[in-house]
Amino acid sequence: MDAIARLEGGLLLRRGTAADAEAIAAFNAFVHSPPDRPDPAIAAWPRELLTRPHPTFGEGGFLVVEDPARGADDRIVSSLNLIPQTWTYGGVPFGVGQVELVGTHPEYRRRGLIRVQMEEVHRWSAGLGHPVQIILGISNFYRQFGYEQGLTVAGSRSGYRHAIPSLRPGAAEPFRLRPATPGDAEFLAEVEAPARARSLLSVPRDAALWRHELAGPADDHITRRRIFIVEAAPSAPGATGAPGATLPAGDRAGYVVTSRSCAPTLTVTAYDLVPGLSWLAVTPSVLRGLRELGDAYVARSPEETGQRFDRLRFELGLDHPVYHTVPGLLSMIARQGLQYVRVQxxxxxxxxxxxxxxxxxxxxxxxxxxxxxxxxxxxxxxxxxxxxxxxxxxxxxxxxxxxxxxxxxxxxxxxxxxxxxxxxxxxxxxxxxxxxxxxxxxxxxxxxxxxxxxxxxxxxxxxx
CATH class of the missing domain: 3.30.1050 (Nonspecific Lipid-transfer Protein; Chain A)
Incomplete structure (x- = not known):
């Protein structure tokens, strides 16, 4: 047992291990879901962090507070974790400790358990050389631990399915989407690198990190992303291609990433093209490919039964080339929010x-x-x-x-x-x-x- 401290009331603060995977997963599903409806998508996240190979999590880890007086399967009463990573600021790399999955059992709240864990996880992060910690969480709560809502998050533009342009009669689709494979990892890293220049802060992904993303997580994971390659499609005999669509059939033009969807909206969280390709030429095909993905969506919960895809959201921040490519289609604007950042x-x-x-x-x-x-x-x-x-x-x-x-x-x-x-x-x-x-x-x-x-x-x- 990786004990760290004995706390008031007989509670124990310790480091979580792989042996705790199911207990931590069940605890998080309980505290982060509606009452009596534990969300398996939330449970999947801590389970996979503790059991699936991860490029950085081994340096971080989970903290848990347990009450030995409770049943063997129900001892965890508070928990959080640290996911180490490297970001860049205008191209300059720096270490970041992302604090996640923070929660306390309702019966144990207002006893300072999160404060004790935040102090410990900040020590972990500092020991790993992180000048910055981040967290998405309850409004105002994390200010007491030295955080400020200083980082932009989300921001999107959306449009309706019916506004997606149809292919001209007699024309062949010049580009298509296909699921990315580990063999695309180097290409994904090469295309993502120059796109980072649009963003002050970014999270660089080399080929190894892209392979990690492609290998999972499971479909029911709350942070699940689906990655697609945009490639030049073969032209049908006698058909005409779109202006600017000059890549040989099968050549890769870019990539698209979608998040775990909730009807009736399909959300795109990344979209980039090989430098020099026309966004005007490629984007109409991408939109039609996304429409096919949305139309194939299968409801995950009773609440979604009967709902159909009717909206496409590009959650690409304040500005992105696609916003200028189809401004009429993406006419619904959601401003960026803020997430917490700490700089000691x-x-x-x-x-x-x-x-x-x-x-x-x-x-x-x-x-x-x-x-x-x-x-x-x-x-x-x-x-x-x-x-x-x-x-x-x-x-x-x-x-x-x-x-x-x-x-x-x-x-x-x-x-x-x-x-x-x-x-x-x-x-x-x-x-x-x-x-x-x-x-x-x-x-x-x-x-x-x-x-x-x-x-x-x-x-x-x-x-x-």
Whole structure:
């Protein structure tokens, strides 16, 4: 038993193991599902993390709190896990600890069990060299553990099935979708790599990670994604191809990823093409291929019985080429939400992403800047120093540090709101509008902050 601590009331905090797979799966299905209706799709996630080979989870793991006074099959009363991964910020890689499947049995809530586990999992993450932790969760709850809703999530454009364009009479379908195979892993990695430039934050997938995605998880898994290759189709005799469809039959043009569907909507979570191919030429075929997938959908629950596919959603963030390819079809817009992020040492992270900040500065009105920028977070803060356009220093700076030592405060950000600026989810102007105590105190600070931290979309597909 990997015991970590004895807790009040005879409870035990320990690390979960593969032997706990069924117990942890049943617990999560219980606490994350409607009463009396445990969701097998939720149970599948922890079960597979603990029993199926995973490229990064072995470095993380589950925490469980158990009550030895309960039955042998019902001892787990609280749990969470850590999924390590590598993301990039403007192309600069950094480690991330994704905290997931956080839950406590209703009878054991308000006893500080999540706090104890969060402290422990933060130690795990720090030990693995992660400067950042993330979590999707209850509104406002995770602020008490040092998190801020600073990362963009989701954001989509949708359209109706009946608006998908039909193939012209006498024309052959120039492109088609087929399920991806492990043999496509290198191609998927090659096409995904340049597409990351559209996103400030991204989760790079090499061929090994794509093979992991292709190998599973099970169809009933809540995070299940289906991956399809877009390839040039053979033309029927006498048929005409679409403009720009010049690939030989069978050549790969791109890929599409769909999430676990719920009628009546089919959701696309990734769509990219080989650089140089026309989105106008390929997308109509992709839309018709997705329509076929939606039409083949089989209801998973009694609530879905009788429902038919009638809506297609591209959940591709704030901006994506497909939005500009078929703007009339994808006319229903859902704005991006926010998810939680924690950065224990902001100064260290800023130093780590200095190449991105220096590149931005070099394309701004502050090119070649020498000087300092002091930011206050009302208790502590951050002091940035620049020399000839290079970030020469980034150190913590107390709010009450003497002006003679640290210089005047250039801007103030309440609580952890600076993380929204750092991760591109809000512009400086938006933060000033939303928070009365977010204040920019000089023209130089305004120019520098605008140049260093512009609003920039991110599309994040974490490793799960």
């Amino acid at each position: 040492d902001v100064a260290s992270f800023v130093r780590h992403v200095a190449p991105v900040l220096e590149r931005r500065l070099g394309h701004s009105v502050a090119v070649g800047h020498t000087g300092s920028l002091r930011l206050s977070f009302y208790r502590d803060g951050l002091l940035l120093r620049f020399d000839g356009g290079r970030l020469s220093g980034a150190e913590p700076c107390l709010h009450h540090a003497p002006v003679a030592e640290a210089g005047p405060i250039g801007a103030s950000f309440p609580d952890l709101t600076f993380l929204q600026l750092l991760f591109g989810s809000r512009s400086l102007e938006e933060l000033e509008h939303s928070f009365g105590d977010c204040r920019v105190r000089s023209d130089d600070a305004q120019a520098l902050l605008t140049a260093l931290f512009p609003k920039q979309p991110s599309l994040i597909w974490p490793i799960s």
